[in-house]
Amino acid sequence: MARHRIYTTSFASVYPHYVAKAQKKGRTQAEVDQIIFWLTGYGPGALKAILESSTDFETFFGNAPNLNPSRALIKGVVCGVRVEEIEEPVMREIRYLDKLIDELARGKAMDKILRAQ
Numbered sequence: 001m002a003r004h005r006i007y008t009t010s011f012a013s014v015y016p017h018y019v020a021k022a023q024k025k026g027r028t029q030a031e032v033d034q035i036i037f038w039l040t041g042y043g044p045g046a047l048k049a050i051l052e053s054s055t056d057f058e059t060f061f062g063n064a065p066n067l068n069p070s071r072a073l074i075k076g077v078v079c080g081v082r083v084e085e086i087e088e089p090v091m092r093e094i095r096y097l098d099k100l101i102d103e104l105a106r107g108k109a110m111d112k113i114l115r116a117q
Contacts, residue, residue, distance in 0.1 A: 007058040041066025
């Protein structure tokens with residue numbers, strides 16, 4: 001089975017779309033970054049380096065220093081697919097991020113987005 005092209009797409013090429021989607025709904029780049037930090041464990045310096053390189057999505061998630069265990073609480077539909085039912089690990093991580101950005105753009109509170117308990 002052929003791998004999806006998103007795996008080899010650079011994270012830096014998609015990041016501006018995440019930010020634009022959030023800003024169009026009155027949210028901020030800082031909030032997008034906070035979501036990325038929470039989900040992956042990357043910090044500001046590491047994210048900056050990733051954005052300056054051609055790091056693809058597969059490498060971005062494969063090298064994530066600390067994938068948040070609470071990400072398993074992310075439920076819902078992205079692109080017509082339930083994220084909790086995606087079996088392929090990298091695609092599931094990508095869709096988790098998509099879902100969180102969607103929630104941000106819909107105006108959900110950050111503590112709810114970040115699954116604060």
